[in-house]
Amino acid sequence: MDTSGTLDEALERLHGSGPERLGRLTNHAPMAVESLAARGQSRSVHRWLDLYAPKLEEFPSRVEPVTDANWAEALGDSRRVADWIGYFEAGIAERPWREVLAQWWPRLLPGMYGGSTHPVIRVGHAVRTLLSTEGETAAPRLAELAHGLGYWAATHHPVALGPALPGAGTAAAALDAVPLIAAQDGGFPTRLARVSALPAWTYEVTEPADAQARLTELVRAATHRYATHGHGEETMLVHAATAPNAVLRTLPALPHELWPESLRAAWTASAAVTAMYAPPTGVTYTPPGTFTPEEVAERALAHGDEHVIKLTDTALDFGDEQALAAALRAIELSEPLS
Known part of the structure; x- marks a missing residue:
């Protein structure tokens, strides 16, 4: 936990910027600085942000206020992102943030696949x-939560799937059983439209405790898998782990009855990514030495890429050898921030 005030300063700097740039690329800075602060690297937050700042764009203009009466027609309209952020800022100012989150989580969850899953991660x-x-x-x-929820509402994008395929016993086996789309080209929305069916790994889960355990297993398996399959697409495959981990981190703030459906949405996101x-086959990856979790965190910071920082943050939630290997693999595969 950051007690220095650095994270709050960084978030204030960032809230004058929009959630995207160039019309399609996500502003990762709020997520990256939170990761750094959570891992005891607050001293480096502003220096990292100075390097990333040239990628930021101004906060977009508002179009028309989102209200309790018209929100459904504004859902998924990316032009309304500033309107949505304003709506959630007002809501969180009036009510406890947990109450707002619990109300909107089930509304937003079916559309967590917009924005390449970045909104739910934020x-x-x-x-x-x-x-x-x-x-x-x-x-x-609190403002950061409003920005994240507003970004999610504006990019809300459900996925249409056919009947589920036969499942598998473990998360790792289920990810191995995911059929790859025939043409792995184009951007995220284009590829997502080609995903037609996924293994039925989560549908029988109804108890909250089981949902949390399954979700933890999924995040661990997806993180481990990056070490052997990350070369398929070093940036986008990060989200197979970080998107479900965002859901896992949110569970304690949600009513228990929302946990099973949260697991199902997280599985769909991880499996779809x-x-x-993913490449057709994995590779054997041997890390370049033995490192402590703290050393891996320092290497990720020195590298600087936002996806490397976020995957390392997820890997450190587990801290086992294969998870740390995944973080080191991301460092090896990704272009550093400069």
């Missing part, structure tokens, strides 16, 4: 920091 980072400072009223952290970007 929400997961925001919720983690709010949970770590429960009882405090840090305005930038796998179908869209």
Whole structure:
């Protein structure tokens, strides 16, 4: 937990920028600085942000206010992102943030596949920091949740799937059983439209505790799998782990009855990313030495790429040898921030 105030300063800097740039690329800075702060690297947050800042664009203009009466027609309209952020800022100012989250989570969950899953990831980072400072009223952290929820609502995009395929016993086996799309080209929306069916790994889960356990297993398996399959697409395959981990981190803030459906949505996201970007076969990966979790975190910071930082953050939730190998593999495959 960051107690220096650095994270709040960084979030205040970032809230003058939009959630995307160039009309399609996500602003990863809020997620990356939260990851750094959560891993005890607050001293480097502003320096990292200075390097990333040239990628940021100004906050977009508003179109028309989103209200309780018209929100359904604005859902999924990316032109309305500023309107949506304003709507959630007002809602969180009037009611406890957990109450707003619980109301909107089931509305937004079916569309967590828009924005290449970045909106739910941003929400997961925001919720983690709010949970770590429960009882405090840090305005930038509450505003960050509003920005994440608003981005999610504006990019809301459901996925249409056919009947489920036969399942598998473990998360690792289920990911191995995911059929790859025939043509792995084009952007995220183009590829997502080609995903027609996924293994039925989660549909029988009804108990909240089982949902949390399964989701933890999924995040661990997807993280481990990056070490052997990340070469398929070093950036996008990060989301097979970080998207479900965002959901996992949010569970403690949600009513228990929402946990099973959260698991199913997270599985769909992880499996869909796998179908869209994973290579046909994995490779044996041997890390370049033995490193402690702290050393891996320092190597990710020195590398600087936002996806490397976020995957390392997820890997450190587990800290086992294969998870750390996944983080090191991302460092090896990805272009550093410069």
